[in-house]
Amino acid sequence: MERRIAALGEEIFERSAAAQAAFPARAWWMEQATRLVDADPRLKAAVFQFVDCLPVLRSDAEISRHLHEYLVAARAPVPGAALWALRGAASGGRTSRLIGACARVGARMMAGRFITGHDTESVRATLERLRRERMTFTLDVLGESTTSDARADAYVGVFHDALERLCPVARDWPGVAILDETEFGPQPRVNISIKLTGMDPHFDPGTPETSIESVARRLRPLLRRARELGAFVNIDIESTKHRALTFDLFESVMSEPEFRDFPDVGIVVQAYLRDGEKDLKRILDYARRRETRFAVRLVKGAYWDSEVATAVRNHTAPPVWTQKWESDACYERMARTMLGERGLIRPCFASHNVRTIAAVMAWAEHLGVPIEGYECQMLYGMGDPLKTAVAGMGRCLRVYAPYGDMLPGMAYLIRRLLENTSNDSFLKQGFADRARYAERLADPAVRRPRSSSLPKLSYASPPNELERHMPTFRQTARIGFSTEDARERMRTALARIRKGSSADGDDHGDLHAASASLAADTVRVDLEAARLARGGEAWRRTAVEERCARLLRWADGVEAERYAIAAALVVHCGMLWREADAEVAQALDYLRFHAACMSGLDAFPRRRGVPGEDNVVRYASRGLTAVFCGAGSPLACAAAGMSAALAAGNVVLVLPAAEAAPALNLLAEVGRRGGLPAEVAAVVAPASDAVRDHAVRHADVRVVATFADADVCARLRAACLGEGAPVSLRRVFIGEAWGPNPILVDDDADLDAALAGVVVSGLAYCGQKRDAATRLFVVDGICDVFCERLSEALSSLRVGNPEDPATHVGPLRSAAAAGAVRARLDAARAAGRLIYEGHAPDGLGECYVAPAIVVADVGAGRHAARAAGPVLEVARCADVSEAIRRVNAEGGALVGGLYSRSPANIALARESLEVGALFINRPTVGGEVDRHPVGGPAAWGAGIRVGDASLVEAMLVPRTISENTLRHGFSPESASPARDVLQPA
Numbered sequence: 001m002e003r004r005i006a007a008l009g010e011e012i013f014e015r016s017a018a019a020q021a022a023f024p025a026r027a028w029w030m031e032q033a034t035r036l037v038d039a040d041p042r043l044k045a046a047v048f049q050f051v052d053c054l055p056v057l058r059s060d061a062e063i064s065r066h067l068h069e070y071l072v073a074a075r076a077p078v079p080g081a082a083l084w085a086l087r088g089a090a091s092g093g094r095t096s097r098l099i100g101a102c103a104r105v106g107a108r109m110m111a112g113r114f115i116t117g118h119d120t121e122s123v124r125a126t127l128e129r130l131r132r133e134r135m136t137f138t139l140d141v142l143g144e145s146t147t148s149d150a151r152a153d154a155y156v157g158v159f160h161d162a163l164e165r166l167c168p169v170a171r172d173w174p175g176v177a178i179l180d181e182t183e184f185g186p187q188p189r190v191n192i193s194i195k196l197t198g199m200d201p202h203f204d205p206g207t208p209e210t211s212i213e214s215v216a217r218r219l220r221p222l223l224r225r226a227r228e229l230g231a232f233v234n235i236d237i238e239s240t241k242h243r244a245l246t247f248d249l250f251e252s253v254m255s256e257p258e259f260r261d262f263p264d265v266g267i268v269v270q271a272y273l274r275d276g277e278k279d280l281k282r283i284l285d286y287a288r289r290r291e292t293r294f295a296v297r298l299v300k301g302a303y304w305d306s307e308v309a310t311a312v313r314n315h316t317a318p319p320v321w322t323q324k325w326e327s328d329a330c331y332e333r334m335a336r337t338m339l340g341e342r343g344l345i346r347p348c349f350a351s352h353n354v355r356t357i358a359a360v361m362a363w364a365e366h367l368g369v370p371i372e373g374y375e376c377q378m379l380y381g382m383g384d385p386l387k388t389a390v391a392g393m394g395r396c397l398r399v400y401a402p403y404g405d406m407l408p409g410m411a412y413l414i415r416r417l418l419e420n421t422s423n424d425s426f427l428k429q430g431f432a433d434r435a436r437y438a439e440r441l442a443d444p445a446v447r448r449p450r451s452s453s454l455p456k457l458s459y460a461s462p463p464n465e466l467e468r469h470m471p472t473f474r475q476t477a478r479i480g481f482s483t484e485d486a487r488e489r490m491r492t493a494l495a496r497i498r499k500g501s502s503a504d505g506d507d508h509g510d511l512h513a514a515s516a517s518l519a520a521d522t523v524r525v526d527l528e529a530a531r532l533a534r535g536g537e538a539w540r541r542t543a544v545e546e547r548c549a550r551l552l553r554w555a556d557g558v559e560a561e562r563y564a565i566a567a568a569l570v571v572h573c574g575m576l577w578r579e580a581d582a583e584v585a586q587a588l589d590y591l592r593f594h595a596a597c598m599s600g601l602d603a604f605p606r607r608r609g610v611p612g613e614d615n616v617v618r619y620a621s622r623g624l625t626a627v628f629c630g631a632g633s634p635l636a637c638a639a640a641g642m643s644a645a646l647a648a649g650n651v652v653l654v655l656p657a658a659e660a661a662p663a664l665n666l667l668a669e670v671g672r673r674g675g676l677p678a679e680v681a682a683v684v685a686p687a688s689d690a691v692r693d694h695a696v697r698h699a700d701v702r703v704v705a706t707f708a709d710a711d712v713c714a715r716l717r718a719a720c721l722g723e724g725a726p727v728s729l730r731r732v733f734i735g736e737a738w739g740p741n742p743i744l745v746d747d748d749a750d751l752d753a754a755l756a757g758v759v760v761s762g763l764a765y766c767g768q769k770r771d772a773a774t775r776l777f778v779v780d781g782i783c784d785v786f787c788e789r790l791s792e793a794l795s796s797l798r799v800g801n802p803e804d805p806a807t808h809v810g811p812l813r814s815a816a817a818a819g820a821v822r823a824r825l826d827a828a829r830a831a832g833r834l835i836y837e838g839h840a841p842d843g844l845g846e847c848y849v850a851p852a853i854v855v856a857d858v859g860a861g862r863h864a865a866r867a868a869g870p871v872l873e874v875a876r877c878a879d880v881s882e883a884i885r886r887v888n889a890e891g892g893a894l895v896g897g898l899y900s901r902s903p904a905n906i907a908l909a910r911e912s913l914e915v916g917a918l919f920i921n922r923p924t925v926g927g928e929v930d931r932h933p934v935g936g937p938a939a940w941g942a943g944i945r946v947g948d949a950s951l952v953e954a955m956l957v958p959r960t961i962s963e964n965t966l967r968h969g970f971s972p973e974s975a976s977p978a979r980d981v982l983q984p985a
Helices: 002-019 026-037 041-056 060-073 080-089 093-114 120-132 149-170 208-229 240-254 276-290 304-313 324-340 354-366 384-392 410-421 434-440 484-499 522-541 544-560 562-573 577-603 636-647 658-673 689-696 710-721 751-762 780-795 815-830 880-890 903-912 950-954
Strands: 136-141 190-194 231-235 265-270 294-299 345-350 375-379 397-403 613-621 624-629 652-655 681-683 701-709 732-738 742-745 775-779 834-837 852-855 871-877 895-899 917-920 956-964
Touching: 002 354, 002 384, 002 434, 041 060, 041 093, 060 093, 060 903, 120 136, 120 149, 120 397, 136 149, 149 190, 149 208, 149 231, 149 780, 190 208, 208 231, 208 240, 231 240, 231 294, 240 265, 240 276, 265 276, 276 294, 276 324, 276 345, 294 324, 324 345, 324 354, 345 354, 354 384, 375 384, 384 397, 484 562, 522 613, 522 624, 522 652, 522 681, 522 689, 544 562, 544 577, 544 636, 544 658, 562 577, 562 658, 577 636, 577 950, 624 636, 624 689, 636 652, 636 658, 636 701, 636 950, 652 689, 658 681, 689 701, 689 710, 701 710, 710 732, 732 950, 742 751, 742 880, 751 780, 751 895, 775 780, 775 880, 780 834, 780 852, 780 871, 815 834, 815 852, 815 871, 871 880, 880 903, 895 903, 903 917, 950 956
Parallel strands: 136 190, 136 397, 190 231, 231 265, 265 294, 294 345, 345 375, 375 397, 624 652, 624 701, 652 681, 701 732, 742 775, 742 895, 775 871, 852 871, 895 917
Antiparallel strands: 613 956, 834 852
């Protein structure tokens, strides 16, 4: 078999070498340009980043400016003549316009290599040319995800248009037997490939029933029309996240009576997945049940980089093979299985790997599969000599032919460029090197060549001495609810919490009022404070190692009760499933992280030893800590304050919003079950602002940690440190003030990514979350389009009960909060500033407010109160510089975001935007402990950041201890000559 594979492979190589483009063909010039770009990794990265943003640049001057930023300012290794031209372009004028025009033409030529056209008519000539070259096609519309129902309808409409225009024409095309006939009969000439993420803006594995029905509603008419016109529909597989849901939908729709006997459909399986063979077995089992053949396309997979990066970031094993030879070997195993099951399926093999193609051909011969019994597939614009070779050997060759606008096609184009320049790519290695035929045609499972190394977490040594000794912290993975087991466990937990809850039935009425019975007065605060003060001495004297061990056991208990605590947040606070789970996961991380911080402070104190003298910094606990938490973080911030205080040896009194008390009480109960003494922590929901102020002034309180709105922070700080506060108490105030967080959107931003990020960030916890960003500063050139697209996106969101996982916008925390938001909208409507207002379904209750967009009230002033809710304010700016000035003038932002592809504007935001944490080209919410500590202008307490070791240190009193170790001229260090006493211990 290996000899036959080698013979077929050599034939493919020889035919491919003979078909290669030669000077001065355009393909030859494109190949030389690709090799030039690929010569240096920095140049390659800069060029690809520029190509990614090119379609949104509106003028040649903008193109020239971005070229200068990516290639000259970033000091990419640009060849001499090109560098001279780019430097001249920076000054503007005619040279700048010329450089921009040349870049636009070059990019269009590059895109034309991989993209067949911009509409059906422009692509028709290409498809007919492929037919003349004895190749057929599958047509794909560019675009990989959608942000609204309107966009999803438009995506499906393009496929309908393609069928209506191409099917009548295709009937008149000259017949080509190998393309039009299969082992089991004729096959359609028109073939389309669709991505399910383009058919619904919320194609979510966490809500499979809703997602399947939503996509199926658009898919059924397309299948019906394809059958009527005699066309083939193939369903693509994308990232691992959507794989199982895609299989579920395929089986569900194709099992319906109308489509069960429709043979002209197909599905994809991916060989680069470790579960690829399991996926193939699932598809074959379904084929046996369906009893009507369909096509299965075997591909390697195109999302390796993102799959691996996500896994490394989440401290999980990659779902893909990490060595290329493993993917190749898996592909060949799956191919043999598919060829052996051709009675159930039509095997289709997509690959540009000569060894793989030769192995498929050899195994088909061995198993007696005729050449009409399978087909080979390749990508348009990649490996054209290889296509010519395979077609010339009499095989059915189908070309994956994308078309559409360049803007949504950039992700596809970048993937093709990466594949063309990958060090592991067969195409990069060429076809004419006969000396390497044997090496390149060897069995991958035997040869096992090494591939590029995996990306690694990059943690530079921090200046903080403590963190140098801390191991890499592993954040808790989110549940995601993509499995039925996880969804069932959440439903069970919700039922249990609901059974013991006083909240208003299923309509989630006034959540704050439902928990009002838990609120405490000053007498309760005094009693709890006195009880904690009595227990403080014993906890302070508990060994650090034991304190940290109890925090870790507490975290283990919380992990075991994760669903129950998340369910309490859903029922009592109105958080959505994923929001509640993220809140619990962050609380878990704080418990573990602060235990690690305190353990490090104790084990690795700051030490400066010199001969005859030992100098060390030790820490002592401060005493009773009062932790105040607003509604913007019902659990996580309380857990941060509690765990930091307890790790430091302090006792802690937590005063949360009333609706958060049930979840926090459950959290504290889990801690007590894990060995946390009852007398070291208490949860008391204050009944009023006066009760909070009373707690701050309590004589036993030594630390006040406040996580709340800016006005609450300011009032409590004044009560803690202001006039009338006894100086002898030596109180410490730690404050994280929440205000209107901004997101800046540049005119060169990836609009799809920006819209998705704005929706996720702005509507987190119905716009009430501490890091929700509801203040948008949009550069004038795209502001109108952005607002139109944002309105479409918001109109596609479901407002409803948070206990339904398909809900996107839940209730506000109280009727009063909802009333304040409605009043804000009324004022905007009266002033003509209302851009969009959604509609909440009837019968939901008074706490529900649909998302809205308003024009920012520039005359409101920096301290104007803005009721937190699902209202996005849009401010139009001339450029990013103006946006930064306006954000800094308002002040008080905890976090901020920027969507831009301008290196200069990104650098400007890094340097000048005054926010506690800046998130660039990603949502502002979802920050993780240790990775994204938050401080800055919204934090009171110099150098204190929530999410790193500084919060624990703020809970402690540092003491320097200097001991003279000389005894009558004898230094203990002299007895240990191997020790360098001049180095820190």
